[in-house]
Amino acid sequence: xxxxxxxxxxxxxxxxxxxxxxxxxxxxxxxxxxxxxxxxxxxxxxxxxxxxxxxxxxxxxxxxxxxxxxxxxxxxxxxxxxxxxxxxxxxxxxxxxxxxxxxxxxxxxxxxxxxxxxxxxxxxxxxxxxxxxxxxxxxxxxxxxxxxxxxxxxxxxxxxxxxxxxxxxxxxxxxxxxxxxxxxxxxxxxxxxxxxxxxxxxxxxxxxxxxxxxxxxxxxxxxxxxxxxxxxxxxxxxxxxxxxxxxxxxxxxxxxxxxxxxxxxxxxxxxxxxxxxxxxxxxxxxxxxxxxxxxxxxxxxxxxxxxxxxxxxxxxxxxxxxxxxxxxxxxx
Amino acid sequence: xxxxxxxxxxxxxxxxxxxxxxxxxxxxxxxxxxxxxxxxxxxxxxxxxxxxxxxxxxxxxxxxxxxxxxxxxxxxxxxxxxxxxxxxxxxxxxxxxxxxxxxxxxxxxxxxxxxxxxxxxxxxxxxxxxxxxxxxxxxxxxxxxxxxxxxxxxxxxxxxxxxxxxxxxxxxxxxxxxxxxxxxxxxxxxxxxxxxxxxxxxxxxxxxxxxxxxxxxxxxxxx
Ligand code: SF4
Ligand code: SF4
Numbered sequence: 001x002x003x004x005x006x007x008x009x010x011x012x013x014x015x016x017x018x019x020x021x022x023x024x025x026x027x028x029x030x031x032x033x034x035x036x037x038x039x040x041x042x043x044x045x046x047x048x049x050x051x052x053x054x055x056x057x058x059x060x061x062x063x064x065x066x067x068x069x070x071x072x073x074x075x076x077x078x079x080x081x082x083x084x085x086x087x088x089x090x091x092x093x094x095x096x097x098x099x100x101x102x103x104x105x106x107x108x109x110x111x112x113x114x115x116x117x118x119x120x121x122x123x124x125x126x127x128x129x130x131x132x133x134x135x136x137x138x139x140x141x142x143x144x145x146x147x148x149x150x151x152x153x154x155x156x157x158x159x160x161x162x163x164x165x166x167x168x169x170x171x172x173x174x175x176x177x178x179x180x181x182x183x184x185x186x187x188x189x190x191x192x193x194x195x196x197x198x199x200x201x202x203x204x205x206x207x208x209x210x211x212x213x214x215x216x217x218x219x220x221x222x223x224x225x226x227x228x229x230x231x232x233x234x235x236x237x238x239x240x241x242x243x244x245x246x247x248x249x250x251x252x253x254x255x256x257x258x259x260x261x262x263x264x265x266x267x268x269x270x271x272x273x274x275x276x277x278x279x280x281x282x283x284x285x286x287x288x289x290x291x292x293x294x295x296x297x298x299x300x301x302x303x304x305x306x307x308x309x310x311x312x313x314x315x316x317x318x319x320x321x322x323x324x325x326x327x328x329x330x331x332x
Numbered sequence: 333x334x335x336x337x338x339x340x341x342x343x344x345x346x347x348x349x350x351x352x353x354x355x356x357x358x359x360x361x362x363x364x365x366x367x368x369x370x371x372x373x374x375x376x377x378x379x380x381x382x383x384x385x386x387x388x389x390x391x392x393x394x395x396x397x398x399x400x401x402x403x404x405x406x407x408x409x410x411x412x413x414x415x416x417x418x419x420x421x422x423x424x425x426x427x428x429x430x431x432x433x434x435x436x437x438x439x440x441x442x443x444x445x446x447x448x449x450x451x452x453x454x455x456x457x458x459x460x461x462x463x464x465x466x467x468x469x470x471x472x473x474x475x476x477x478x479x480x481x482x483x484x485x486x487x488x489x490x491x492x493x494x495x496x497x498x499x500x501x502x503x504x505x506x507x508x509x510x511x512x513x514x515x516x517x518x519x520x521x522x523x524x525x526x527x528x529x530x531x532x533x534x535x536x537x538x539x540x541x542x543x544x545x546x547x548x549x550x551x552x553x554x555x
Contacts, residue, residue: 136491173495247496
């Protein structure tokens, strides 16, 4: 099996950058908790030209926000390719497949299939959850629609023209337990059809390397692209919060010590330095195809980070998003 | 078994407000085993209601009775002997199936559920019960080391642990074990971890509640 973008031409800019072998950079955009187009546009400003594609979250942490698809379309209109996230918490397989068809019709190139955070921590803990599918099933469903022109039930899509040619994304978390199953879980996602995977926030480089070594050994890095998730720490407080309060994130003591060891007003800078050092190390780590930048409420730092980490200029591939003079489909 | 727990007393006193005569009916099935609605619990609830009504200056007659099983037409029929004594309200201390059977058989009686039916499970230790099954109608636990990910994983995941599993605990609550940690441990210790490696694409939920209320008809038993 080969990675699909090179072979089949799925996806858009991100797929082409990854296929070219260039070190990719993706970003993150959390849609606003309102219906303001302007708010989305403002969030794209720090990202255009600095990342190859942006993950647009789907009611992240189970807090109601503008829908991922709507925010993706606004971002794409600004020339920023979107990775539409889709979680299994809120919709069943009927609603999700329908949205995937719509997203394809409206020009979405990349979809990231996730299980989703439990609603317990969100703004509607009294909600009923769905979890009809899980992330692996959703990945398999998207692949089936794309490669076989079939729905999950096995029913055919009408004709071949409307097959959704998504570049399929997934998450991987080397830092959650049980560690022994983590590579197998990533493998399951790749077997189901994931073309690229982005990690949970990386702080524990040793554990990440252990994971990548096994992934490379199993040949997974030849079958899919692995991007490491980078979250710059803003303060010692944030480091402690991530360490103690966020399940599935590990912040090693050395990092907490290092950031706590500098005066408060210098902590943010240290956080950025740590992030840039990590990126530097990842550039040469076997099996790593790029980084996924996800600053928390600190999006305006992205330009400085990509600059300092020497990730600029971003490679440009001609395409409907990169080239404003190219004919646009309605909604793009 | 079906695990239930008694509703808060304030809710139950609300049910009987204004009543002069109340009948509390227990059940010797699951709710006796899980100490929620057997003879002993009937006695306790009846005493609490008596005390409460006396304190409020409106003393109420509270009778007690425990049935063999409330979810059985035969016993529901026999329960008729307890009626006709002027009870204004009947409080069923069976799981919620009991009061439905009684209400159907005796449509003119005012019957309230005194328990909340919580889940299908068992006792982990004295006084602690936990959910073990969701009655999905197509049991697959043998493929998961004998543990049920559908009822015991907060997200019913069938392809492995989510990214929030940490130190054996579920991301949803420190109090809850991550069943996927248990599944992986079990399969690993049996040298069968590989069996978990094939992706499962979507469970068929038709045999579960999603297919509508369920019914079993056994030809060999139908008279
Ligand atoms: S697989 Fe289904 S029937 Fe078996 S224990 Fe789990 S919920 Fe119950
Ligand atoms: S932590 Fe474990 S039990 Fe909880 S939702 Fe994730 S996989 Fe399921």
